[in-house]
Amino acid sequence: MYKIVEKKELAPDIYSMDVLAPRVAESAKPGQFVIVIADESGERVPLTICDYDTEKGTVNIVIQAMGCSTKKMVSYNEGEYFKDFVGPLGKPSAYVNEDLEEVKKRKYLFVAGGVGAAPVFPQVRWFHERGIDVDVIVGAKTKELIILEDKIRDVAGNLYIATDDGSYGFNGMVTGLIEDLVVNQGKKYDYCIAIGPMIMMKFVALLTEKLGIKTIVSLNPIMVDGTGMCGACRVTVGNETKFACVDGPEFDGHLVDFDEALKRQAQYKEEEIKKLKKVEEECKLEQQGGVK
Amino acid sequence: MDRFTRVPIAEQDPKVRATNFNEVCLGYTEEEAMAEAKRCLNCKHHPCVGNCPVNIHIPRFIKHIAEGEFEEAAHVLAEYSALPAVCGRVCPQEEQCEKVCVLGMKGDPVSIGKLERFAADWAREHGVEVGKTKEKNGYKVAVIGSGPAGITCAGDLAKEGYDVTIFEALHEPGGVLVYGIPEFRLPKDIVRHEIENLKKLGVKIETNVIIGRTVTIDDLMDKEGFHAVFIGSGAGLPKFMGIPGENLNGVYSANEFLTRNNLMKAYREDYDTPIKVGEKVAVVGGGNVAMDAARTALRLGAEVWVVYRRTEEELPARVEEVHHAKEEGIKFEFLTSPVEILGNEDGWVKGIRCQRMKLGEPDSSGRRRPIPIEGSEFEFDVDTVIMALGTSPNPLIPSTTYGLEINDRGCIITDENGQTSREGVFAGGDAVTGAATVILAMGAGKQAAIGIDKYIKEKYNK
Numbered sequence: 144m145y146k147i148v149e150k151k152e153l154a155p156d157i158y159s160m161d162v163l164a165p166r167v168a169e170s171a172k173p174g175q176f177v178i179v180i181a182d183e184s185g186e187r188v189p190l191t192i193c194d195y196d197t198e199k200g201t202v203n204i205v206i207q208a209m210g211c212s213t214k215k216m217v218s219y220n221e222g223e224y225f226k227d228f229v230g231p232l233g234k235p236s237a238y239v240n241e242d243l244e245e246v247k248k249r250k251y252l253f254v255a256g257g258v259g260a261a262p263v264f265p266q267v268r269w270f271h272e273r274g275i276d277v278d279v280i281v282g283a284k285t286k287e288l289i290i291l292e293d294k295i296r297d298v299a300g301n302l303y304i305a306t307d308d309g310s311y312g313f314n315g316m317v318t319g320l321i322e323d324l325v326v327n328q329g330k331k332y333d334y335c336i337a338i339g340p341m342i343m344m345k346f347v348a349l350l351t352e353k354l355g356i357k358t359i360v361s362l363n364p365i366m367v368d369g370t371g372m373c374g375a376c377r378v379t380v381g382n383e384t385k386f387a388c389v390d391g392p393e394f395d396g397h398l399v400d401f402d403e404a405l406k407r408q409a410q411y412k413e414e415e416i417k418k419l420k421k422v423e424e425e426c427k428l429e430q431q432g433g434v435k
Numbered sequence: 436m437d438r439f440t441r442v443p444i445a446e447q448d449p450k451v452r453a454t455n456f457n458e459v460c461l462g463y464t465e466e467e468a469m470a471e472a473k474r475c476l477n478c479k480h481h482p483c484v485g486n487c488p489v490n491i492h493i494p495r496f497i498k499h500i501a502e503g504e505f506e507e508a509a510h511v512l513a514e515y516s517a518l519p520a521v522c523g524r525v526c527p528q529e530e531q532c533e534k535v536c537v538l539g540m541k542g543d544p545v546s547i548g549k550l551e552r553f554a555a556d557w558a559r560e561h562g563v564e565v566g567k568t569k570e571k572n573g574y575k576v577a578v579i580g581s582g583p584a585g586i587t588c589a590g591d592l593a594k595e596g597y598d599v600t601i602f603e604a605l606h607e608p609g610g611v612l613v614y615g616i617p618e619f620r621l622p623k624d625i626v627r628h629e630i631e632n633l634k635k636l637g638v639k640i641e642t643n644v645i646i647g648r649t650v651t652i653d654d655l656m657d658k659e660g661f662h663a664v665f666i667g668s669g670a671g672l673p674k675f676m677g678i679p680g681e682n683l684n685g686v687y688s689a690n691e692f693l694t695r696n697n698l699m700k701a702y703r704e705d706y707d708t709p710i711k712v713g714e715k716v717a718v719v720g721g722g723n724v725a726m727d728a729a730r731t732a733l734r735l736g737a738e739v740w741v742v743y744r745r746t747e748e749e750l751p752a753r754v755e756e757v758h759h760a761k762e763e764g765i766k767f768e769f770l771t772s773p774v775e776i777l778g779n780e781d782g783w784v785k786g787i788r789c790q791r792m793k794l795g796e797p798d799s800s801g802r803r804r805p806i807p808i809e810g811s812e813f814e815f816d817v818d819t820v821i822m823a824l825g826t827s828p829n830p831l832i833p834s835t836t837y838g839l840e841i842n843d844r845g846c847i848i849t850d851e852n853g854q855t856s857r858e859g860v861f862a863g864g865d866a867v868t869g870a871a872t873v874i875l876a877m878g879a880g881k882q883a884a885i886g887i888d889k890y891i892k893e894k895y896n897k
């Protein structure tokens with residue numbers, strides 16, 4: 144059992160949780176993820192490691208309540224326990240194992256979409272701790288969905304915000320802002336690291352390919368075990384089939400077959416919607432004092 | 436009953452069981468078991484024993500059953516095997532012990548497996564305690580993986596007085612016995628009981644620990660003070676064919692399909708993990724894994740074809756499983772191999788293009804090689820394809836353990852004691868042999884336990 148020692152609401156339906164898991168905290172690196180099972184009947188839900196504290200033995204995750212399982216998870220409170228918490232899974236980000244002098248020579252741009260800001264934060268901090276300034280774009284649908292703004296601002300070189308509805312920062316999507324920075328403001332980047340919804344990563348990769356910026360994306364396909372045992376997470380990268388959980392989750396964004404990945408992500412949509420309806424139905428009945 | 440005919444065993448009716456996940460075979464009653472046991476000739480040279488990979492003294496345990504001494508029978512089994520209730524159910528008996536049974540020359544061989552299962556079930560149901568432990572000796576051993584190899588190695592070492600911890604990557608211990616083999620062939624309560632027994636012996640189990648990610652073997656030995664390590668991590672990496680269309684929605688590895696259903700209990704309404712089975716399912720392959728996937732899909736309501744590139748004779752699955760599959764209504768397309776999976780515009784499977792085969796000369800495995808027949812391609816409509824083409828060992832442990840040698844198939848190399856190229860690190864089961872059987876994995880776990888005991892005693896001058 145893994146205790147939730149702290150829970151915070153970051154935005155509507157987006158929660159941050161610190162979970163006690165000393166073994167995971169001890170080994171975690173930027174770019175890796177965990178799998179969480181809420182209770183006996185729960186599914187294995189992959190979530191990016193957003194932060195870790197080896198002294199306290201905690202791992203921070205940020206969960207966006209989307210469907211059945213994530214809704215169940217965010218309903219847990221401080222002091223309660225998740226049944227299972229396993230990790231760290233996947234490979235750490237490539238720069239972690241590269242020659243620091245080489246890394247220092249490059250100019251990095253991070254692009255975070257929605258809840259993607261959470262996994263971007265520890266990566267940006269990793270650079271900051273090594274005296275490297277990186278630029279960061281955080282985008283969301285609207286102002287209240289921008290998360291971790293202050294934390295990221297503290298460790299980033301420049302932080303730029305974009306909202307689809309123009310309620311805060313740049314008026315438009317992150318791709319519009321990248322174009323503005325590079326084409327209009329003449330900024331130069333060697334590497335772009337994009338983390339967010341699959342569809343956002345697809346369009347960022349299309350744009351950066353045109354702009355000639357090497358791009359890394361963090362893929363989030365459907366997963367079961369997360370250890371290379373089932374192949375549910377397979378993605379096509381450069382015409383080769385890869386298992387995102389062990390070969391990734393980070394890949395060269397210009398080589399990923401996003402259209403296939405998007406289709407694969409929707410594989411269980413029908414089942415999930417049915418399940419969600421059923422649960423909501425039961426909730427209503429319960430409130431009316433009907434079924435237990 | 437004459438001596439040459441088996442006492443029949445009760446099974447769920449095929450029509451009924453095709454719609455549920457309860458065990459197919461219901462087992463012998465005490466009277467039936469005694470009657471079947473009495474058929475055994477108690478042969479002096481007992482060829483059956485030599486053909487059991489762990490050399491269970493078969494006539495000895497069967498004699499006890501014949502005389503109604505079921506507890507004694509269980510004790511005999513416990514001398515040789517940690518998992519008799521499992522092996523009695525899933526061993527390929529017809530290829531092993533029963534194949535050479537003297538009675539088989541004239542009639543039916545003794546139902547050794549079913550009797551083994553009977554004695555083990557009886558002991559479990561009657562709370563018989565098997566296995567005693569020696570005093571703790573203060574040496575720590577880490578066992579990686581909780582499949583049959585790990586369970587056996589851990590149990591044997593605990594009995595010798597070692598302080599044993601099992602590290603398991605998944606959230607439930609049991610290996611293939613819980614995530615792969617379905618409930619209708621091996622009820623999970625039986626596996627859980629064996630795990631409880633292990634805990635009673637003092638074995639600690641840490642689930643959710645992936646060796647190579649959460650912690651490395653080097654750390655276990657250098658920082659956590661383990662004197663030796665046993666790797667029983669199995670062969671869990673699924674193979675795909677590399678044909679066009681394999682990443683379409685509706686194409687699954689058997690591992691994914693079975694894991695969703697067995698480990699994550701997707702077949703039960705009250706569990707959250709979804710499973711999609713479609714209406715028409717093609718299962719590609721011919722081993723036990725293919726049969727399990729096919730029969731699971733059938734139970735979830737689909738019409739199922741097994742597509743296999745050789746003939747019925749070469750099917751690697753156990754005869755009993757093929758027989759059960761046919762009874763339940765699984766259809767077989769022999770001498771057939773897929774060349775492409777066809778998709779619709781939304782990215783879902785709509786069919787499969789296959790090629791007919793003929794058998795040529797025997798290949799290195801001794802089986803006749805299938806050769807494609809020119810111009811024999813045809814298509815058939817399915818909406819789900821399950822690939823059951825075999826598995827290989829996961830590279831995670833070798834790639835994160837200093838100095839651990841593997842062969843060109845990714846299998847860990849060991850000597851006759853189960854010792855790897857790394858001092859103090861032993862291995863066994865599917866991780867060493869590639870995908871094999873429960874009983875072979877158990878045998879390897881046993882062998883390695885002896886090897887580890889010897890190694891620690893020699894090194895620490897005990």
Ligand SMILES: Cc1cc2nc3c(=O)[nH]c(=O)nc-3n(C[C@H](O)[C@H](O)[C@H](O)COP(=O)(O)OP(=O)(O)OC[C@H]3O[C@@H](n4cnc5c(N)ncnc54)[C@H](O)[C@@H]3O)c2cc1C
Nearest residue numbers: 176189190191205206207209210211212213363364365415
């Ligand atoms: C490596 C990895 C890291 C991830 N990190 C995070 C994280 O840090 N925070 C977070 O909130 N989520 C993260 N996700 C996504 C998260 O796992 C899914 O949102 C979750 O599994 C959905 O489960 P559900 O039952 O609540 O929703 P479902 O009912 O399963 O799905 C609800 C909606 O989300 C879509 N969906 C399903 N699975 C995914 C997926 N894997 N990615 C994106 N959309 C999906 C469905 O198509 C559907 O529209 C990550 C996924 C992966 C693979």
Ligand SMILES: Cc1cc2nc3c(=O)[nH]c(=O)nc-3n(C[C@H](O)[C@H](O)[C@H](O)COP(=O)(O)OP(=O)(O)OC[C@H]3O[C@@H](n4cnc5c(N)ncnc54)[C@H](O)[C@@H]3O)c2cc1C
Nearest residue numbers: 580582583584604610611615646669864865871872873876
């Ligand atoms: C569907 C199916 C049906 C089968 N049917 C039969 C049958 O009828 N009869 C028969 O004899 N055999 C059968 N087999 C084969 C048999 O199950 C295997 O040969 C046997 O389980 C191998 O045992 P093992 O202990 O070596 O490995 P496994 O049972 O595979 O167990 C390995 C364990 O190690 C864990 N692990 C892996 N990597 C790590 C890591 N890095 N850190 C921590 N833990 C790790 C895994 O999660 C797993 O729990 C079947 C196999 C399958 C898949």
Ligand code: SF4
Nearest residue numbers: 487522526531532548
């Ligand atoms: S373990 Fe397997 S081979 Fe040995 S006696 Fe039992 S069924 Fe036969």
Ligand code: SF4
Nearest residue numbers: 475476478483536537
């Ligand atoms: S060979 Fe058959 S009859 Fe002879 S001892 Fe073995 S099981 Fe009994």
Ligand code: FES
Nearest residue numbers: 369371373374388
């Ligand atoms: S999630 Fe199962 S192989 Fe990647």
